[in-house]
Amino acid sequence: MRIVLVGPPGAGKGTQAAFLAKNLSIPHISTGDLFRANISQGTELGKKAKSYMDAGQLVPDEVTIGMAKDRMEQADAVNGFLLDGFPRNVSQAEALDVALKADDVTLDAVLDLEVPEDEVVKRIAGRRICRNDSAHVFHVTYKQPKAEGVCDTCGGELYQRDDDKEETVRKRLEVYHTQTEPIIDYYREQGLVVTISALGKVEEVTARAMEALE
């Protein structure tokens, strides 16, 4: 199965993607996690991405599309994938279509997570992630780690992403509305969009998503 997950920052894309990828036996590909891994490893790609991320802006397409395609070409993505955070504007969506067409495959669904803005702000304000792996995600009230500031999965240190601070969050929400939301209409024209509410407990949202993808 080939699925694209869309939704505002803090909607719970990463959280849901982890469960959905496991249930569907497909790799979870998060461009945000790939950028953060590159930044912590000090790669050239990480250096290029960092200033854009810190400003709450999109990393330029020249950098992003190549990275996403490389990851999709890896062996474990041959039979499908769950894309989280890519595409994030219409030109990335068009580039993805070209790449899929070249392989003679198509997307199965675009899962759109709907959350009111005040809830998104609460989720982002309390998000804490692990220094070792930004896919290890916690929340100060909604998903507390067993020991404060320590990752349950690997023992790493939990911290707040620089771009989760209030000023940057406002910019990221604006970028979502102006640049990312248009891809929902783009995919709607292809008949691919399923919208679900991402409110409620994590497992309730996962159940809703699995039902929508059937």
Ligand code: ADP
């Ligand atoms: P969130 O999960 O909160 O929406 P992400 O981890 O997906 O955030 O993204 C963090 C930042 O990484 C974005 O604000 C942007 O700067 C960059 N980024 C991630 N994916 C893309 C993409 N597809 N295109 C451009 N920039 C991206």
Ligand code: ADP
């Ligand atoms: P995204 O990848 O869309 O930016 P995350 O999956 O990182 O979102 O979730 C943002 C924050 O909200 C995290 O701290 C996460 O633990 C929390 N969260 C995720 N899903 C829920 C939920 N259903 N209810 C409450 N908090 C949630």
Ligand code: ADP
């Ligand atoms: P309580 O039973 O103490 O009221 P809940 O289990 O109902 O707590 O959860 C409170 C909030 O935490 C809800 O918004 C729920 O969506 C969120 N939540 C529960 N589990 C998780 C999780 N694993 N990650 C993120 N948020 C979660």
